[in-house]
Amino acid sequence: MFRRSRPRTALVDPPAAPEGAATAGLVPELIADGWVLPRMFRVGGAPSWTLVGTVASPVATPVDGAGLVVGEGWSLDWWVGADDRWHVPAREASLRQQLLDRAPVVETLLRIPGGDAVHRAYGIRSPRDVGDEWVVAEVHNATAIPFAVALVIRPMVADGPGSVSEITVEPVDGASGRDQAQLVRVDGRPAVVLPRTAARYAAGNKNDGDVLDVVVSGRAGNEALSASCPDGLATLAMVFPLTHTSTLRALIPVGPVGDTLDYPSVVPDAETVASGWSVHRRGPRIDVPEKRILDGFESARAHLQLAHDGEVVRRDGHRARTMEPGATELVLGALDVLDMPLEVAGVVARWPDVLGTDPAPEVDAVLLTVISRHWLLHRVEEMLDWVLPEFAAAVERIDRADRRGRIATAASRRRVTDGLRAASKALAAAGQPEAATxxxxxxxxxxxxxxxxxxxxxADRLDVAAGLAAAGDPAGIATIREQLVAASTTGTWAGPGAAGGSVARLVGDDLAAQGALVLAIRNLLITEGPNGIAVVPHHPDDWYGGGIEVHDAPTSFGPLSFAIRWHGTRPAILWQLDARPGSGPVTLTAPGLDPTWRTTEPRGDALLAEVGPPAGVERVSMVVEHPDIAPEMRRPGSEPEAPTGPMPGGGGFS
Known part of the structure; x- marks a missing residue:
């Protein structure tokens, strides 16, 4: 059937996160001693955070629900001294968190007298001697009066204790005017760069206790301090005055860093970075009459890029396995339907050299699923020829494993079955019908x-929703809606345990769920069969009368654009399919709107059958017919008026 591949070396994942002296068993003791712990210990539930970073970064940085920015075994917290009292976000009820422009820019708003203290965290690139990636943690005074802000190095991570033995502060270059920039080291490593010297400092450790009481009581001193603790619980607060409308930006280096570093000369603000993420939302565009779904799609397509470092994808953006069934195929599948073939190919290209001689059947299923989908959507013949031996070997290994009873669980059998179905479809399209059979x-x-x-x-639930949506089952969109409601205010979901230390830690922002969401929403709008494409396989009642648009969506038959417009009780469809050469007639249907309609024309428009108003809709307003509708399809009467604005760009229909 295929050629066999040569033996390979095993794929090696990164080392586990180091475990410090401070362990999870300390949590009850710290609570009893009055330490400020991450917000999840107050609100309860599964760990939850939002990842920030830059495109193709090997490390995505967690930001918890109170704006705590997490480093390697430590974190940077923020407390606000307002007119009435000190406000600690991890303990406050009047806290809101959201994304700016649906980008990986996390905004946390703390209500205080006079308005809001606003914390924003986001990734940037700015040159330094070693590396160029940073996370900015900025605090903005959006009130009408000054307040104090304490930036606090904590021996915590988002879901529990970390480990910090020593914190030091030293002057460095990079400040403007008379200000002196400051470098904060955590256990000797450059950790945070500040634009100016703090007004006051307070240090704490396990024996002396947390620094909160010192800061709140006004006992913080004006001399720069260091903090040390052999038990790994060193903490240091640095207090800055912040006048009305002013902003303080602290920078955390990400990735490789030299012995020292200065404050960068160029630090874009949060709004600029959020706007810049629109450049990375290239590929297909959609518009649907449901804001929550549209926002979820746009947010997911940006956040997915935090999973990809140019060579591998990881569901936690950092330390998760590089080939993880139930995650890898979702992330790469979403990148493929978002028309990012180079990003997917860069990951797949490494697989033949790292899979090992006997991967688990579930891993082989990931390979089959990803390569099959990638080839069907983008038809890079050279890539298929290159990986075909590994493709064949995966099928043979699965056959052998099944005969030996090694595919035991239902979840494993389902993933393997899905991978084989995808492989069969790809082989049939590649002109190998016997192998496909x-x-x-x-x-x-x-x-x-x-x-x-x-x-x-x-991620599992959204993956199931994708299958239901493709089948035209109303349960598909119902599940998508349920999961969007269950997401955090920044649109994230917790995931399963990831490798790290002696105990698996949960994933607070599961990028595999973002991939599953993209695939599920795509299947609400487009699904493919052996001979054609169905658009809108199910049309929800509450979308009745609302417009739908899809521009430049990759399909196995070629890029597709279409739009749904309503003319009273009759929907009209406009479409353009740039079919692949030699693909033959492609049948286009719209079963969710008119099960009787079909066409093999590559482009055109048509008025579909009347759709009765759903229950609860008493009257339908008649709207002007679209001027592009063919004359013979228009209702008798006067010529329709031209629309007041231009058609949305992208995708053609020319």
Whole structure:
């Protein structure tokens, strides 16, 4: 059927995160001693945070629900001294958090007398001697009166204790005017750069206790301090005055860093960075009459790029496994349908050299799923020829594993079956019908008598929703809506435990769920069969009368654009399919709107059958017909008026 591949070396994941002297068993003791702990210990539930960073960065940085920015075994917190009292975000009820422009820019707003103290965290690139990636943690005074802000180095991470033995402060270059920039080292490593000297300092450790009481009581001193603790609980607060409308920006270096570093000369603000993420939202555009779904799609397509470092993808943006069934195929699948083939190819290109001689069947299924989808959508023949031996070997290994009873669990069998089905589809499209049939028979054997899926995580549930949506099942969009409601205010979901230390830590922002969301929403709008494409396989009642647009969506038949416009009770469709050469007639249908309509024309427009108003809609307002509708399809009467504005750009319909 195929050529065999040569033996490979095993894929090696990064080392586990180091475990410090401060362990999870300390939490009850710290609570009893009055330490300020991360917000999750007050609100309860699974760990939750939002990742920030830059495109193709090997490290995405967690920001918790109170604006705590997490480093390696430590974090940077912020407390605000207002007119009435000191406000600690981790303990405050009057706290809101959101994304700026649906980008990985986390804004945390703390209500205080006179307005809001605003904390924003985001990734930038700015040159330094070693590396160029940073996370900015800025505090803005949006009130009408001054306040004090304490930036606090904490021996904590978002979900528990970390470990900090020593904190020191030293002057460095990079400040403007008379200000002297300051470098904060954590255990000797450059950790935070500040634009000026703090007005006051307070240090704490396990024996002396937390610094909160010292700061709140006004006992912080004006001399720069260091903090040390052999138990790994060193902490240091640096207090700055912040006048009305002013902003303080602290910078945290990410990735490799030299012995020292200065405050960067160029630090863009949060609004500029959020706006800049629009450049990275290239690819297909959609518009649907449901803001929550549209916002979720746009947010997910940006956040997904934090999973990709140019060579691998990881569901936690940092330390998760590089080949993880139930995650890797979701992230790469979403990048493929978002028309990012180079990013996917860069990951796939490494697989033949790192898979090892005997990967688990679930890992082989990831390979089959990703390569099949990638080739079907983008048809890079050279890539398929290159990985075909590994493709064949994966099928043979799965066959052998199934005969030996090594695919035991229902979840594993389902993933393997899905991978084989995808491989069969790709082989058929590549002109290998006999191989496709044999793989399909194997898929039937592995997937025989599978029980209904039992999703555990949001990624699992959204993956199930994608299948339901593709089948035109109303449960698909219902599940998507449920998961969007269950997401954090920044649109994130917790994931399963990731490798790290002796105990697996949960993923607070599961990028695999973002990938599953993109795939599920795509299937609400486009699904593909052997001979054609169905658009809007199910049309929700509450979308009745609302416009739908999809521009430049990759499909296995070529890029597709379409729009749905309503003319009273009749929907009209405009479409353009740039079919691949030699693909033959492609059938386009719209079963969610008019099950009887179909066409093989590559472009055009049509008025579909009347759709009765859903229950609860008593009257339908008649609207002007679109001027592009063919004359014979228009209702009798006067010529329709031209629209007041231009058609949205992108995708053609020319």
């Amino acid at each position: 044999r793989v399909d028979v194997l898929a039937g054997r592995v997937g025989r008598d599978l029980p209904d899926p039992k999703p555990v995580t949001a």
